[in-house]
Amino acid sequence: MSTITFSPGSRTWLLSTPRSSYALRLDAGDAPCHLHWGAPLTMAQIEQLATRHVDVHPNSFGGRQVPEELAVDGGARYGVSGLQVRFADGTRALEWAYVDHEIAESADGVTLALRMSDRHYPLTVTLHYRVHHDSDVIERSVELSHAGAPGDGSGDGIDDGIDDGAIEVLRLDSAGWALPDREEYRVGHTIGDWAAETQLRREPVAFGETTFTSRRGITSHQANPWVAIDAGDADESHGQVWSAALAWSGSWRITVQRTPGNRVTLTGGFGHDGIGWRLNPGETLQTPAFAGLYTDGGFGAASRTWHDYVLSHVLPHPQEVRPVLYNSWEATGFDVDETGQRKLAAQAAAIGVELFVMDDGWFGARSSDHAGLGDWTPNSERFPQGLGPLVDEVHRLGMAFGLWVEPEMVNPDSDLYRAHPDWVLHFDNRQRTELRHQLVLNFARPDVAAWAHGWLDRLVAEYDIDFLKWDMNRTFSEAGWPERAADGQADRLWIDYVRNLYGIIDRLRADHPNLRIEGCSGGGGRVDLGMLSRVDQVWPSDNTDAFDRLTIQHGFTRLYPARVMSAWVTDSPNPHTGRAIPLRFRCHAAMAGVMAVGGSLTEWAEEDLQELKQHLARYKEIRDTVQLGALYALSGPRPTGVTAVQYTSTDESETVVLAWQPTGVLGREPGPARLMALDPQARYRDRESGREYEGALLTEYGLPLDLPSGDYASTLIVLDRIASEVQAAAAA
Numbered sequence: 001m002s003t004i005t006f007s008p009g010s011r012t013w014l015l016s017t018p019r020s021s022y023a024l025r026l027d028a029g030d031a032p033c034h035l036h037w038g039a040p041l042t043m044a045q046i047e048q049l050a051t052r053h054v055d056v057h058p059n060s061f062g063g064r065q066v067p068e069e070l071a072v073d074g075g076a077r078y079g080v081s082g083l084q085v086r087f088a089d090g091t092r093a094l095e096w097a098y099v100d101h102e103i104a105e106s107a108d109g110v111t112l113a114l115r116m117s118d119r120h121y122p123l124t125v126t127l128h129y130r131v132h133h134d135s136d137v138i139e140r141s142v143e144l145s146h147a148g149a150p151g152d153g154s155g156d157g158i159d160d161g162i163d164d165g166a167i168e169v170l171r172l173d174s175a176g177w178a179l180p181d182r183e184e185y186r187v188g189h190t191i192g193d194w195a196a197e198t199q200l201r202r203e204p205v206a207f208g209e210t211t212f213t214s215r216r217g218i219t220s221h222q223a224n225p226w227v228a229i230d231a232g233d234a235d236e237s238h239g240q241v242w243s244a245a246l247a248w249s250g251s252w253r254i255t256v257q258r259t260p261g262n263r264v265t266l267t268g269g270f271g272h273d274g275i276g277w278r279l280n281p282g283e284t285l286q287t288p289a290f291a292g293l294y295t296d297g298g299f300g301a302a303s304r305t306w307h308d309y310v311l312s313h314v315l316p317h318p319q320e321v322r323p324v325l326y327n328s329w330e331a332t333g334f335d336v337d338e339t340g341q342r343k344l345a346a347q348a349a350a351i352g353v354e355l356f357v358m359d360d361g362w363f364g365a366r367s368s369d370h371a372g373l374g375d376w377t378p379n380s381e382r383f384p385q386g387l388g389p390l391v392d393e394v395h396r397l398g399m400a401f402g403l404w405v406e407p408e409m410v411n412p413d414s415d416l417y418r419a420h421p422d423w424v425l426h427f428d429n430r431q432r433t434e435l436r437h438q439l440v441l442n443f444a445r446p447d448v449a450a451w452a453h454g455w456l457d458r459l460v461a462e463y464d465i466d467f468l469k470w471d472m473n474r475t476f477s478e479a480g481w482p483e484r485a486a487d488g489q490a491d492r493l494w495i496d497y498v499r500n501l502y503g504i505i506d507r508l509r510a511d512h513p514n515l516r517i518e519g520c521s522g523g524g525g526r527v528d529l530g531m532l533s534r535v536d537q538v539w540p541s542d543n544t545d546a547f548d549r550l551t552i553q554h555g556f557t558r559l560y561p562a563r564v565m566s567a568w569v570t571d572s573p574n575p576h577t578g579r580a581i582p583l584r585f586r587c588h589a590a591m592a593g594v595m596a597v598g599g600s601l602t603e604w605a606e607e608d609l610q611e612l613k614q615h616l617a618r619y620k621e622i623r624d625t626v627q628l629g630a631l632y633a634l635s636g637p638r639p640t641g642v643t644a645v646q647y648t649s650t651d652e653s654e655t656v657v658l659a660w661q662p663t664g665v666l667g668r669e670p671g672p673a674r675l676m677a678l679d680p681q682a683r684y685r686d687r688e689s690g691r692e693y694e695g696a697l698l699t700e701y702g703l704p705l706d707l708p709s710g711d712y713a714s715t716l717i718v719l720d721r722i723a724s725e726v727q728a729a730a731a732a
């Protein structure tokens with residue numbers, strides 16, 4: 001149960017979640033100041049704490065010391081601004097004034113809307129907080145409103161290029177977060193690249209400002225909008241962790257600041273540099289959510305709190321277990337036609353695939369990445385009667401049908417581009433940089449968004465498509481919008497693009513309730529909480545090498561649950577890395593998420609197909625636990641020695657352990673894996689071997705993995721919880 005309470009005397013709000021507290025108050029000058037984020041505290045304790053948070057200026061150089069809920073530009077503030085505006089008369093500083101607040105309860109949780117304004121100018125800033133009863137995650141966002149009525153004459157009338165009364169928003173973050181004083185702060189985050197996403201790093205928080213960011217128009221492969229900060233002593237199961245994640249799929253920025261006085265704060269929101277938004281009288285600008293959580297249970301508890309939150313409050317159909325899919329990309333590349341796809345579909349159905357997805361190459365003149373994007377009609381040579389016969393065949397084989405699309409893109413060599421060269425992001429007097437021979441359609445334009453929605457809607461309806469793989473294969477460049485340059489509004493494309501993208505997906509889903517979507521951006525280029533609220537799963541990486549995947553999947557599951565992590569079993573040697581890995585290891589790596597198949601099945605030996613079939617059948621037995629259970633990273637990815645992950649079902653009856661040893665350690669047999677969070681009183685039985693173990697011993701001394709000592713050893717062990725003799729006696 002979560003609550004939000006207000007103490008009028010001290011003007012303090014206390015947000016209490018099941019295992020944490022968060023508190024803020026207004027200072028004498030009405031600035032909303034941060035008070036506490038951490039262990040559960042009472043209002044009385046919070047009010048005592050407030051006496052320590054007095055903003056003293058020890059000298060004339062330091063500036064404000066007390067962190068604020070949203071660091072505004074103005075006064076003696078010298079950190080990164082989370083809110084920066086320029087009023088029509090050129091004034092940039094903001095001065096807070098309290099207006100009112102509202103606490104609203106619902107069956108699901110409680111919200112707080114703290115309404116503030118500028119002391120002088122017609123600007124309202126509402127700080128939104130939301131807590132759910134079953135989660136320690138606090139969702140925060142900001143709404144900016146121009147309080148002047150259109151044409152009320154509140155502007156200065158100066159011909160300065162800004163409409164009278166309009167407010168220029170230079171920066172608007174979703175929230176500022178502040179941490180208590182600890183000695184050795186570290187920040188956990190992920191770094192990456194194409195085919196090398198979500199590699200976890202943990203580094204000391206630098207004194208100064210550390211910015212994690214994307215200027216690319218998408219979330220990015222290079223960084224993910226998420227941080228986990230600890231006091232330097234946390235591990236997987238112990239220690240204080242403060243984590244925050246942004247629900248936005250365009251450019252973004254999170255800055256962690258550490259002052260010389262050791263005060264750590266972070267601020268984050270959409271856009272990278274200035275967001276360049278003009279707020280006219282009567283208009284509002286709403287930020288995406290920047291969610292945060294605190295736990296004292298270490299990195300593992302932080303990840304599970306995120307997973308539970310995503311499963312309960314983010315995903316569209318959280319409790320729906322994802323099917324095993326087959327994807328044609330690595331098998332056929334662009335060489336797609338009806339005959340070849342039918343063969344693959346037959347093979348896929350024979351080994352137990354439930355959803356057949358035809359990837360790139362089915363439309364227009366798309367025989368390579370040089371042409372065709374934008375012309376979304378089936379290629380008539382490859383599919384003489386359209387997609388209908390293939391879709392029917394896939395359905396006849398008992399599988400659902402999925403199709404790859406990349407709606408935001410156009411090849412200059414396409415009918416669409418020849419007809420609408422002005423539809424792409426561009427500046428009139430600049431070249432149009434092609435990446436993968438393609439340009440970005442300006443989804444901020446209402447006509448482009450309407451066109452995209454129109455053909456997608458027709459396509460899904462015409463072919464009764466069950467699943468779309470929605471891809472996006474390049475970053476923004478020359479992000480201009482000449483038609484809006486004249487009125488100074490071109491930069492709003494950075495935000496409107498993403499909003500229209502969201503709008504199209506939301507509309508498609510509403511109109512086609514059975515449609516399911518996989519988010520993809522050249523692999524994991526657009527994975528974030530914003531995208532996850534409207535897709536069913538995501539493609540974490542184009543790198544399908546099972547060894548590399550262990551690293552990618554570990555970083556991925558620090559925030560995102562296994563339920564959304566699509567993982568294909570592909571050919572060996574791997575087409576990306578050339579690494580040869582046994583099928584068993586490849587299958588076990590894929591089983592750690594939403595297991596799928598992406599190999600050239602028609603070229604596989606029959607015995608390999610049979611082995612894969614058995615692994616898929618086994619996966620189906622355990623996937624409820626993998627996708628919806630609690631994930632424990634027993635030992636993180638490592639080049640030598642054992643990497644292991646445990647999943648325990650919600651009712652704790654089933655525990656799945658996956659372990660991999662890419663390379664053994666010289667002179668050392670692979671040891672047992674110490675399991676987590678089992679009942680020490682219970683007994684557990686290995687479903688395959690029948691061996692039984694005491695819960696207390698599994699957590700203290702571990703589960704024998706019986707891995708052979710060679711390279712690429714792996715195992716899957718399923719344990720059923722059975723009553724111990726002690727428990728059985730007690731029950732009798």
Ligand code: DGJ
Nearest residue numbers: 329359360471522523542
């Ligand atoms: C990038 C995706 O990540 C791949 O899986 C594949 O769909 C290609 N695009 C197709 O062009």
